[in-house]
Structure formats: structure tokens, C-alpha cells
């Protein structure tokens with residue numbers, strides 16, 4: 001599917017769902033973020049690309065509450081937010097799927113989906129003895145996976161360590177998509193996957209967008225970026241230097257802007 005006729009894409013005038021202005025983060029003498037800006041529009045897939053060390057992770061971590069910036073402002077749906085921890089960002093609806101997935105291999109798929117937000121049984125047993133509502137969680141886990149067309153997974157009680165890389169990625173995405181999130185950030189979701197599995201994860205990303213959820217996709221894989229992104233945020237030396245549409249530039253242009261070999265376009269495509 002072409003990313004450029006995305007019916008969910010917001011008009012240019014739409015208010016960003018997630019926005020950052022002037023983020024700064026220094027580690028001693030290293031400036032990881034140097035007045036970095038960021039805009040994610042409702043319903044879009046925004047790819048973030050940049051050379052190694054450009055500061056992509058620092059930016060994403062700041063948006064996800066894992067790094068506290070030294071300066072700058074983050075707004076969620078127009079409201080300034082100051083996340084002090086990843087939990088706070090998650091509670092506000094920003095879900096991050098990191099490259100080294102935060103899944104517990106020995107636990108089942110259903111348990112992983114509810115890790116950290118387990119459902120308790122109704123009434124006394126749940127309140128006093130914190131008894132888990134296993135049946136309820138299994139029903140919801142099955143629903144979350146089938147919503148995303150992931151029901152090739154036969155048994156939601158099987159341990160995650162028995163799943164393929166792509167299926168694991170799927171569980172992580174299902175978890176992110178299932179809990180009323182407003183934004184999903186995916187850090188190199190296809191980096192460790194084979195061709196077929198990468199394909200399925202890309203389909204999954206498109207599927208999540210079809211459901212109206214905006215996605216930030218950090219990736220070094222230009223063909224993947226150009227295939228699914230509505231817009232591409234190019235990061236260089238700690239800051240955003242351009243936002244382009246994949247239909248307006250070639251992959252080598254994007255790489256040239258990223259490395260400084262080509263001048264960044266003057267105006268940011270919004």
C-alpha cells in the first residue's frame with residue numbers, strides 16, 4: 001500500500017498530537033540534543049532518520065519519559081507535559097516499543113500483554129488478595145491480537161520465548177496498541193528480523209495506522225522508511241534539519257541530507 005494516499009493522514013493545518021520545541025540534552029561535553037524540534041501529526045506514520053549518534057534515541061527517550069531534557073518543551077495534544085519517568089509517559093498514552101523488546105521471554109503472551117497492568121478479579125478476592133483475573137486477561141489478549149490480525153499465534157498461553165522474532169514484535173505492538181494509547185513509538189522494529197518477518201511487521205505498522213493511531217518509526221532501513229512513512233523527520237547533529245515527504249525526494253537525497261552532503265530544504269514540509 002502506498003503511504004501517500006493515507007486516508008488517516010491529517011490535513012497540513014492539524015494540531016500535532018505530539019510536539020517538541022528546543023529540546024536540549026547534554027552528557028558532560030557531548031550534546032545529544034541541540035535545540036531539537038519534533039512534530040507528529042494525528043494519524044500519520046512519521047519516520048525519524050539520522051546517522052549514528054545524531055541524537056534520535058535521545059529525542060525518542062525524551063518524548064517517552066526515559067530522558068529528562070535540560071531545556072525545551074514537549075506538548076501532548078497541545079498541553080505541555082513534563083514526564084519524569086517512562087511510566088508517566090505511558091500513562092499519558094505514549095507507548096514505546098524498544099528494539100530490545102521489553103517482553104519477558106518465559107512468560108506467556110497473555111501475561112506479557114498485561115505485564116505491569118494486570119487485571120484483578122472483581123470483588124473481595126481481587127481487592128484484598130490481589131487475585132488475578134486470568135480469564136478476563138486471556139479474553140482481552142485474544143481480542144487485542146485478533147484486532148491486529150495476529151491470530152496466527154495459536155496459543156496465547158505459550159511462552160513468548162517460543163515465538164519468532166516477528167511474532168514477538170507483534171505481541172509488543174499489540175500491547176502498545178491495546179491500552180488506549182495515543183502515540184506509538186517504535187525503535188528499529190525490523191532491525192533484527194528477516195525479510196518475511198520484516199514484511200509482516202511493516203504490515204502491522206500500516207494496520208495500526210489504519211486504526212487511526214499515529215506512529216513514530218525510528219529506522220535505519222531506507223526502503224522500509226520510504227515504503228510506509230507519510231513524512232520523514234531528518235535528524236542531524238542533535239537537531240531536526242528537515243521534514244520531507246517520501247514522494248518528493250529519493251532515498252539518496254534523504255541520506256545526503258542526513259549526512260550533510262546535501263543542503264536541507266529551506267522549508268519544513270508540514
Ligand SMILES: Nc1ncnc2c1ncn2[C@@H]1O[C@H](COP(=O)(O)OP(=O)(O)OP(=O)(O)O)[C@@H](O)[C@H]1O
Pocket residue numbers: 027030031032050051052053054055056057058059
Ligand atoms: N547516557 C549517555 N551518556 C553519555 N553520552 C550519551 C548518553 N546517551 C547518548 N549519549 C551520546 O549522545 C549522542 C547522541 O546519542 P543517541 O543515542 O541519541 O544517538 P542516535 O542517533 O540514537 O544513535 P544510533 O543511531 O547510533 O543509535 C552520542 O554522541 C552518544 O554517545
